[in-house]
Amino acid sequence: MNYRKILLVLLIGISAFFQETVIAKSLYPRKKLDLDIVFIGNSITQGSKLDHPEQDAAPVVAARYLRKKTEFGSVSFLNQGRSGFTSFDFLPSTPAFSKVVDATKQLHSNPAHLLIFSIKLGTNDSAIEGPNGAPVSKDAYRQNMKAIVDALLIRFPGSIIVLQQPIWYSPNTQNNSKYLEEGLARLQTYFPELRQLVKNYAKTSKNQVFMGDQNGYEYFRKNYLTDLVAEKGKQGIFYLHPNIKGATKLGELWGVSIYKVIK
Numbered sequence: 001m002n003y004r005k006i007l008l009v010l011l012i013g014i015s016a017f018f019q020e021t022v023i024a025k026s027l028y029p030r031k032k033l034d035l036d037i038v039f040i041g042n043s044i045t046q047g048s049k050l051d052h053p054e055q056d057a058a059p060v061v062a063a064r065y066l067r068k069k070t071e072f073g074s075v076s077f078l079n080q081g082r083s084g085f086t087s088f089d090f091l092p093s094t095p096a097f098s099k100v101v102d103a104t105k106q107l108h109s110n111p112a113h114l115l116i117f118s119i120k121l122g123t124n125d126s127a128i129e130g131p132n133g134a135p136v137s138k139d140a141y142r143q144n145m146k147a148i149v150d151a152l153l154i155r156f157p158g159s160i161i162v163l164q165q166p167i168w169y170s171p172n173t174q175n176n177s178k179y180l181e182e183g184l185a186r187l188q189t190y191f192p193e194l195r196q197l198v199k200n201y202a203k204t205s206k207n208q209v210f211m212g213d214q215n216g217y218e219y220f221r222k223n224y225l226t227d228l229v230a231e232k233g234k235q236g237i238f239y240l241h242p243n244i245k246g247a248t249k250l251g252e253l254w255g256v257s258i259y260k261v262i263k
Contacts, residue, residue, distance in 0.1 A: 032073035034113040037063060037258070038080055038104050040090060040148075041120040044167065044250070045081025049229045049241040056244050057081070061251020062118070066259060078107050084177075086124045087144035088133035092151035101155055108156070114262065115159040117152055118212065118254055121145070122166035123240075126187035130177025135186060142193040149197070153205055162258055163194045164212040167242075167250065168221040169228075172235040180235070191217075212257035216250055223249075 039045050039059035047053025047060075054060070059079040067075045080100050082089065089096050108115045125136035125144075136144070149161055166187055173179040194211065201209035220227055220242070227246030228239035242250055 033071060033262070034073045034110070035066060035075045035077075035116060035262075036104075036108040036110075036113045037066075037075065037077040037116045037118060038100065038107065039077065039118045039120075039254075040100060041081040041164075042085045042124050043081065043083035044123060044241060045120055046079065046083055047081065047247060048083050049231075050244060050247060053079075056247055058242070058247050058251035058254060059118070061248050062255035062258065065252055065255030069259060069263075071263060074113075076107060076113075078103050084124055084131055085121070086131045086133050086136060087121045087141055087148065088125075088136070090121065090148050091144060092147060097148070097151065104156065111158075115156055116258060116262070117156075117159060117161045118164055118258060119145075119148065119161065120164035120166060120212075120254075122187060122190045123169065124177070126166075126179065126183040126190070128178040128180060128182050134177070135183070138186070138189040138193050141190050142197060145194070146197060149201070149209060153208065159208070160261065161209045162212040162254075162261055163198065163209070164254055164257065165191055165194060165214045165217060167216040168218070168224065170224060170239040172233070173238040173240050174234045175231065175238070175240075178234075179240075188217075210261045212261075213253040216253050219249065219253070220246065 045058060047057025050056045057079055059077055063075050063077040066072055080103065082096060091097060122141065124131035125134060125141050127134040152159060152161060169179060169184060171181040171184050198209055198211045224239040227242060227249060229241045229243045230237050231240060
C-alpha cells in the first residue's frame, strides 16, 4: 500500500471540504442578530455630570461597542436612567416602570429583534438618607430587584435581563443625600444578592437572567481620581459620578458583559 498516495488523497479531500464550506458561508451567510437594549438605572446610567450625555453616557458607549461586533446587525437602545432613583422607584406599580414598559414597546416593535434589559440599581438604595426608601436593606433590595425582573419577564417573555453590579463611590459622599462609609458598606452587601438572584432564575427562567459586569466597582475604586467627577459636598470633595473617561470605561464594561451573554 502506498501511504503517500493515501495521504495525498486525504489532503485533497480535506482541502476540497474546507473550500466548499467557505463558499457555502459566502453564498449563505448567517443572519445577523438585531438588538434592542433598554438600560435601566440611576444618574450614573443617565450620564449626570456629563456635558453631552446623549453621546457620552455609558449606555451610548455600550451600544457603540456592540455595533462593532460582526455578529450583530442593528443595535438600538434606550437610556432609562433616572437621577436619584432607587429600586423602589422602578417597582412594577410605579409610574417610572410604566414609562419603561411604554418606551420599550416603542423601541421593540420588531419581534425578530432580541430584547435586552441592562439594569444597574443600588447606589441610591445604599444611602443613609435622602433617596426613596433609603436606606434599603439587602433583603429589601433583593425583593425589589426580583419584583422588577419578574414584571419585565411577564411583559416581555422573550427578553434577556442583565444585572450590572453598582460601582464604587468615595466614603465621604454626601450631596443632598447622605451616603458615607455606612452607605458604601451597605452597597457591597447587594452584590451577593444579585448573584443569588441569577442562580435562582437559572432554575425558573433558564437562559434569561444573567450577571453582568462585576469589575466596575474595583476599577473605579482604584481610578476614581481620573474617572470620577470631583464634586463639592457637605463632607468635602467626593467622587460618585463618572466623567467622560469613566463613562466610556463603564459603557465598555457593560458592552462586554452583554456581549458575553449573547455571543
